[in-house]
Amino acid sequence: MARAGREAAYRELIRRYERPIFALLFRMVRDRELAEDLAQETFIKALNAIESYRPEFKFSSWIFKIANNAAIDHLRRRELDTLSLDGSPHAATPEAMQATALQIGARQESPLDAVEARELGGAIEAAIGRLRPEYRSCILLRHVEGRAYEEIAEILDLPLGTVKTYIHRARNELRQSLAHLREE
Amino acid sequence: MSPVSGPHLTPDDLDAWLAGALAPAALEHLAACPACRERAETEGEIVSLIAALPLVSPAAGFADRVMTRVAVVQPLRVRTIDLIRQRVFASRRSLAFAASLLVLVAGSMAGSIAWTLGHQETLAALGGWLTAQAGQAVWLGVRGVASNFIEQPWFAGFKDLAASPGRLGFATALALVAYLSGVLALRRLLALPTPRVAHASA
Numbered sequence: 001m002a003r004a005g006r007e008a009a010y011r012e013l014i015r016r017y018e019r020p021i022f023a024l025l026f027r028m029v030r031d032r033e034l035a036e037d038l039a040q041e042t043f044i045k046a047l048n049a050i051e052s053y054r055p056e057f058k059f060s061s062w063i064f065k066i067a068n069n070a071a072i073d074h075l076r077r078r079e080l081d082t083l084s085l086d087g088s089p090h091a092a093t094p095e096a097m098q099a100t101a102l103q104i105g106a107r108q109e110s111p112l113d114a115v116e117a118r119e120l121g122g123a124i125e126a127a128i129g130r131l132r133p134e135y136r137s138c139i140l141l142r143h144v145e146g147r148a149y150e151e152i153a154e155i156l157d158l159p160l161g162t163v164k165t166y167i168h169r170a171r172n173e174l175r176q177s178l179a180h181l182r183e184e
Numbered sequence: 185m186s187p188v189s190g191p192h193l194t195p196d197d198l199d200a201w202l203a204g205a206l207a208p209a210a211l212e213h214l215a216a217c218p219a220c221r222e223r224a225e226t227e228g229e230i231v232s233l234i235a236a237l238p239l240v241s242p243a244a245g246f247a248d249r250v251m252t253r254v255a256v257v258q259p260l261r262v263r264t265i266d267l268i269r270q271r272v273f274a275s276r277r278s279l280a281f282a283a284s285l286l287v288l289v290a291g292s293m294a295g296s297i298a299w300t301l302g303h304q305e306t307l308a309a310l311g312g313w314l315t316a317q318a319g320q321a322v323w324l325g326v327r328g329v330a331s332n333f334i335e336q337p338w339f340a341g342f343k344d345l346a347a348s349p350g351r352l353g354f355a356t357a358l359a360l361v362a363y364l365s366g367v368l369a370l371r372r373l374l375a376l377p378t379p380r381v382a383h384a385s386a
Contacts, residue, residue: 007256014247022242036242040250047254124233143234168195174230 028071127177
């Protein structure tokens, strides 16, 4: 019975964090299949080591730290520079392209809006993809996940000032990358 | 338009503006400075664009795939209770043994409590005797230390020093200064280094 309760608790943790962890990893590595593998690795690592989790820290900080380390380790092993909204740059077949494509949520109102949003979304995704991985983690945790600077510093094991610097530099780089959109 | 007042907005000010918590003086500057306003508006647009990125989720069945590779381990406390329960209820013999053990422990405890309540005077006498013995041992120890102290070769010099209040005061002050210097030196040695924080400006 205790075992069943524990399994239910694990599933609840997965349910609660699968989307933010997957979203962070997906935008870090820009490959759907790979992001899913890394997300699985993150949860398996976290849940198998749950005894070592210290409750004085936030669980979200702990699991984001594991996920970020997984992404950074992967990016160090393999460099990815290109972003394709149509799917993974490593997909060999059209089916694989479709399977790895970024799935846009239903935020659009009309086909024209959809195209516009897709272009804008694509531009910002591409611009984020061109950032240094450290800047990317910071900006995603801050502005996509809405984490506080202090929590980001804890997740990334960086001093608070460095986190602020990275986020400001990232926003500067994004501003420059997206300047053409403002001019249009 | 009012003249531009105060310094341009810092990155921290821009953060505060994005969070809707910019100080009134900086807000006044922002209203009058086109460069800062343009910068703030651009940052606001970028942040909105990032926040509006499409939601992405892993494929269905993600939790099941994870759970196939996760070992659901019970905490030690739960495992121990489970193990005891399994052993106790394994056979009639083990159940009888556990019950006897429980009766023995509970009986001893109850007996001990009953005896204590019935023999309070004996216990008080025993307590008094133990206290007297402990006091005697302490007194013997103090006497031993004192005689050892008196027999030391430097005791005569110490006695002379104590005989003159002026010299005793000087020696005490000297010892106090030495002690405080030692404490200060130790504090400096044991103080944690202040962490260096990078400058927050872009």
